[in-house]
Amino acid sequence: MAYWLMKSEPDEVSIDDALAASSIPWFGVRNYQARNFMRDRMQPGDGVLFYHSSCDQPGIAGLAEVASSAYPDHTQFDPASKYFDPKSSAESPRWMMVDVRALRKTRLLSLAELRACPALSDMLVLQKGSRLSITPVGVAEWRQVLALLEGKKSP
């Protein structure tokens, strides 16, 4: 059982969009490190912090879980998609994705509030220059985030 933070632009897929579906395919990841996390380390049932990025209020917007193992991202084969990759092939797909099932919407736990919590200072998503759309979350960090969502003071 592992924990992850996954960024989504709410203009594309928000937590509300995700909750409206039984699960959503996490298409469009075009970064090798993020792909490798999905392909090599994610397991169905892993916990996911659903993060809204590139928007007015960036931060954690909900809780989710990994709902499948990794499989090829079909958008890489679609010339009409902005995620089309001409260098990929059906025989050896370059990009993978998992399905993610949203569990519940939370209050918006803002990036500023995350940064203000000393116990979360090592969180990968908070590191300077971090742009990875998928990052592993430590169990202590996961518990701390849940505590913040419940309104408890950080220690």
Next chain:
DNA sequence: GCCAACGTTGGC
């Protein structure tokens, strides 16, 4: 829109 930081590409 700006820009810092990072990732990828491609010539050599």
Next chain:
DNA sequence: GCCAACGTTGGC
């Protein structure tokens, strides 16, 4: 293998 140029991310 180096590294400059370019493209992308994402907060502000």
